[in-house]
Amino acid sequence: MSIQKRIAIYGKGGIGKSSTASNVAAACADEGYTVMIIGCDPKSDSSITLLGGKRIPTILDLLHEEKDVKEEDVVFTGYNGVKCVEVGGPEPGIGCAGRGIIVAIQTLKKISKTLNEMDLIIYDVPGDIVCGGFVAPIRKGLVKEAYVLTSGEYMPLYAANNICRGLAKINTPLSGIICNSRSVSHEKEIVTKFASEIGTDLMAFIPKEQIVQDCERDGFSVMEKAPDSSIAQVYRDLAKAIMQRDTSVMPVALDDEHLRELTR
Amino acid sequence: MDKNITIIHPRPSSIVASLYTLRDLNVDVAVLHGPPGCSFKHARLLEEDGIHVVTTALDETGFVFGGHDALVNVLHKVNEMFKPKLIGVVGTCASMIIGEEMHEPVMEADLDVPVIEVEVHAGYRNNTKGVIIALESALDVGVIDKTEFERQRALLEEATNVELRHGAASREYLAPSRGDVKYKVAQRIIELLKEGKRGLVIMNAKKETGYMFADITVAINEVAEQLGKADNIVNMANIDEKLGLPRVRHHAECIANDLKEKGVVINENIGGLDEYPIAGNTVDQLIKDKYSNFDFAVISGVPHAIPMDHISNMELISVTNGPRQVLPLKEMGHEHVIVEIDLHPKTLGVNHIVESEFGATLREVAKESL
Numbered sequence: 001m002s003i004q005k006r007i008a009i010y011g012k013g014g015i016g017k018s019s020t021a022s023n024v025a026a027a028c029a030d031e032g033y034t035v036m037i038i039g040c041d042p043k044s045d046s047s048i049t050l051l052g053g054k055r056i057p058t059i060l061d062l063l064h065e066e067k068d069v070k071e072e073d074v075v076f077t078g079y080n081g082v083k084c085v086e087v088g089g090p091e092p093g094i095g096c097a098g099r100g101i102i103v104a105i106q107t108l109k110k111i112s113k114t115l116n117e118m119d120l121i122i123y124d125v126p127g128d129i130v131c132g133g134f135v136a137p138i139r140k141g142l143v144k145e146a147y148v149l150t151s152g153e154y155m156p157l158y159a160a161n162n163i164c165r166g167l168a169k170i171n172t173p174l175s176g177i178i179c180n181s182r183s184v185s186h187e188k189e190i191v192t193k194f195a196s197e198i199g200t201d202l203m204a205f206i207p208k209e210q211i212v213q214d215c216e217r218d219g220f221s222v223m224e225k226a227p228d229s230s231i232a233q234v235y236r237d238l239a240k241a242i243m244q245r246d247t248s249v250m251p252v253a254l255d256d257e258h259l260r261e262l263t264r
Numbered sequence: 265m266d267k268n269i270t271i272i273h274p275r276p277s278s279i280v281a282s283l284y285t286l287r288d289l290n291v292d293v294a295v296l297h298g299p300p301g302c303s304f305k306h307a308r309l310l311e312e313d314g315i316h317v318v319t320t321a322l323d324e325t326g327f328v329f330g331g332h333d334a335l336v337n338v339l340h341k342v343n344e345m346f347k348p349k350l351i352g353v354v355g356t357c358a359s360m361i362i363g364e365e366m367h368e369p370v371m372e373a374d375l376d377v378p379v380i381e382v383e384v385h386a387g388y389r390n391n392t393k394g395v396i397i398a399l400e401s402a403l404d405v406g407v408i409d410k411t412e413f414e415r416q417r418a419l420l421e422e423a424t425n426v427e428l429r430h431g432a433a434s435r436e437y438l439a440p441s442r443g444d445v446k447y448k449v450a451q452r453i454i455e456l457l458k459e460g461k462r463g464l465v466i467m468n469a470k471k472e473t474g475y476m477f478a479d480i481t482v483a484i485n486e487v488a489e490q491l492g493k494a495d496n497i498v499n500m501a502n503i504d505e506k507l508g509l510p511r512v513r514h515h516a517e518c519i520a521n522d523l524k525e526k527g528v529v530i531n532e533n534i535g536g537l538d539e540y541p542i543a544g545n546t547v548d549q550l551i552k553d554k555y556s557n558f559d560f561a562v563i564s565g566v567p568h569a570i571p572m573d574h575i576s577n578m579e580l581i582s583v584t585n586g587p588r589q590v591l592p593l594k595e596m597g598h599e600h601v602i603v604e605i606d607l608h609p610k611t612l613g614v615n616h617i618v619e620s621e622f623g624a625t626l627r628e629v630a631k632e633s634l
Contacts, residue, residue, distance in 0.1 A: 064325050095330035096362040103324050 004116075005243065007175070008123040008137055010167075011149035012159035016180040018046045019212055020149055020238075021124040026050060026223035027232075027239035029080035033119040036075075037082060038108070040137065041126040042089025042097045050078030053219015058088020059104040071111045079224050083114055097126075098133020105136050120243065138172050145175040145248050147203065150194070152179065152187030154263045157194055158256075164198050165253035173248035176203035178238065183208045190263055197262070199249040204238035207231065269436045273588060276432075277386040278394030280306040282354050285398035286380060287315050288471070288509040289407055292348035297335050297366060298322055298356025312613040313472075316346050320359075327362055332369050339373035350407065352380040352398070360385040378405045390433070392420040408509070416509075422541035430568035430596055432588045440587035443603040446622050449581060450629040452600065453484065453562065456579065457493045458633075461559035464578075466547055467501040469565030470540045471512050473585060474503065475611040476604060476620045477564040478519050480583055483623035484562055485528045487630040498555060500532040502543045502565075507536025522617040544569040551575060563598075572596055583622055 009017050018039070025037045039046025044058045056076045062069045078084045087104040089097040108115065115121065123137045137143045146167055150160035160177065167174055177195035179202060181187055188205050195202040215225040222232050254262070279296075280303050286294045293316040296302055300321040307317040318341075320326070320334040335353070342348065353366050366381045373379075382398045396417060403413045427433040456463060465484050469477040481499055488497045501523070505516045516537045523530060532550055535543040544566075551558070551574040560579040563570055567582035568589060580598040584590070585607035593601045602622055610618050 060328060064329055066325070090329045093363075094332070095326075095328050097328075099324075099362070100328040103328060 004118060004121070006121045006123075006142060006144045007242065008125050008143040008146045009149055009178075010125055010146055010160075010163045011180075012156040013126065015149050015151060015156050015159075016206075017126075017149050018124055019049070019216065020178060020180060020206065020235075021046060021122050022049045023212075023221050023223055023232075023235040024239045024242060025082045025120070025122055026079050026221045027236045028120050028243060029082045030223060030227075030236070031239065031243070033243065034117060035082045036114065036118045036121045037084055037124060038121065038137075039084075039086045039124045040101050040104075040134070041087075041124065042092070042100065043126075044086035044088045046124040047076075047078060047082075047084035047086060049216055049219060049221045050082050050084055050224075051076065051219075056084060056086055058086040059107055060088035060090075060100050063103065063107065069107055069111060071113065074108070075112060075114055079221060083118065085112075096133070098131040098136075101133040102136040102140075105140055105142060109140065109142065135166070135170055135172075138170055143172070145173050145245075147176050147178055147242070148174065149178045149180055150191060151182040152184045152190040152263070153182055154260070156182075157190070157259060157263060160194070161198075161253050161259050164251035168251050168253065171250070174198070174200050174251040175242075175245050175248040176200050178203050179205045181206060181208045193262055194254075194259075197254055197258075198251045200251065203241050203245075204234060206234050206238070271433060271435070272437050273432070273439075276391040277303065277306075278384050278388045278391045278397075279303050279354060279356055279386050281391040281394030282352075282382045282384045282398040283307065283310055283317065285395045285402075285509075286352035286354070286382070287313055288511045289350070289352070289380065289398070289402050290510050291315060291350045291352040291380065293318065293342045293346050294352040294354055295320065295335070295338055295342065296354050296356060297331060297364060298359045299326075302356040302358070309609055309612050312609070314613060316342065316348075318342055322358060327358055330362065331359060331364055332372075335364075335366065335369040336373045339370065339375060339379070343373075343375050343377060348377055350380070351375070351377055352382060354382045354398075355384045357385040357387065378407065380405055380407060390424045390427070392424050395420055412509070416538070419538055419541055426541045426544075426566065426569045430592045432586060432592075434592055438588040438591055441590035441603070442587065442605065443584075443590045443601045446602050446625040447629060449600045449602050450622065450626040451633075453560075453581065453626060454487060454491070454630055454633050456560050457488055457491050457496065460493065460496065462496045462557075463488075463498075464551070464555055464558050464561040464563075465497055465499045466534075466561060466563045466570065467499075467503075467565055468534070468540050468543050468547065468563065468567065468569055469502060469537060471508075471537050472515050472611045472614075473565060473607055474501075474515060474519050474537055475614050475616070476585075476607045476618050477583065478503075478523060478617045479620040479623040480562065480564045480626075482523065482526050482528055482617065483620070483626045485526075487626055490630060490634060498531045498558070499528060500534050500547060500550065501530045502533070502535040502537055502539055503530065504533055504536045504539075508538040512537050518615045519617060526617075540566040541569055544571055548573055548575075567598065568593055568596060583620075
């Protein structure tokens, strides 16, 4: 088996991390890789489009019920053999989702053999890095490289820049920037420049297409529902690029003024 | 004194300070909302003082999913088990960091008993913050009035200043010490008395600690009496029975009664048992006006709250229960500093003066030298 790739996808909330993560997971599975996707969002929707729109029991749900959690209780097989895990978490505004990620990751590490057998493990991490729990997969040594998803809009770029600062702080290499387009002006140019100034590359430019939404509404990834679409090819190319990627950098975050200048 | 220093020795916790304040407000039950081990030692000690201390026992799941239901359940349970007239709910680091809101569960529990909610954690620089938060909440539910609240707040501010000036918050690190050998210090006091020196015996105690510090006053008076030097002694103590929260006034009354019974006359009543941070100024003024020519002073309780202005020419013997207080006191100019190491556990749940190690030593040494 080749060296296991363990990546995390970060980015501003709502930017499309789960869509990208599940489509990349599906595309890699189509290429014959063994893949696991671990959703770290309390909403537990990272893997939903790989499971025909069905939700799976989360690690924290089971721990909350004080059950003795076994691998088969929390690792489910989705589209083309992709292993799906959801961390879960408390309802919004209650408890501590960050601590939840730490507890769930520790549990998974303890109970899952599959974790070691994968070619690719994707951690879909919610929002910005708001507290220590959200970098638990990295801190606990489960993630080796990070990708940051953004659009060319100012606020997602601002969040991406902050995340890069956080990654550098915790000594985690950045392997690339992915642009999930919102169809704003000069978007590719802006994000390419941002990636370059941060010290890395733009891995993919995912155009904004209705078909992604349509597939998600039906509970499927683009790879499963519309494999012949042009955007499926974009995900396929991104998946290949990620699997072949062997360079990463310690990102250097831009100062606020420079970042603002970049988006003008 | 640098207010910005980072103090690296462990210091009293604001959570524990809140618990003690609730006790002084005479709550019947205090619920710690947090992990089962939080404040364990003091929670146990407080049970000796007659209040029930329980915990919502939040575990890892509680941290992640919150402890709302656990708090509602514990409130119902304690109401049934202990039939309390007043309940306190106290936050902890864990519950406060995860953003637990205590008012909602208290409302949901809907008990026919007033509940003092104290949203506190142990991350405050000064533990007196825990007292203030508890008192603010007590004010809100009408357990204390505005006048008493303001009085307490002023005292606490001064208590914080006393600690910053010469107490455990005065230095980045203070090593604990057992102080001077009690036997030697006892010998020295007897020597001074025999020489006909005049001495001040000052108790400036913090609340219930007075039950043991008062024994030192009693012991010195007994020995002075045995040596025929009773007239050379002047006693001062902060045992005003009219000042402080209900339980604190009760302590003053009990100590005053015991002193009276033992024939000890307190020549100068220097304030309430919660006035240890400001009673030092009264002592200073009294010495300046009436006792400046005394030869020695034995100061127990919070000796570092007594200004050095008019005692620096006296031989000073201080008795503290804080092992980290030895060095600051020595540096202030106290020649002999002794520590009553296990004072606090012995003064909880009592209504009478309890024997101190130094008092016992002094009595024994006196027997040998008479």
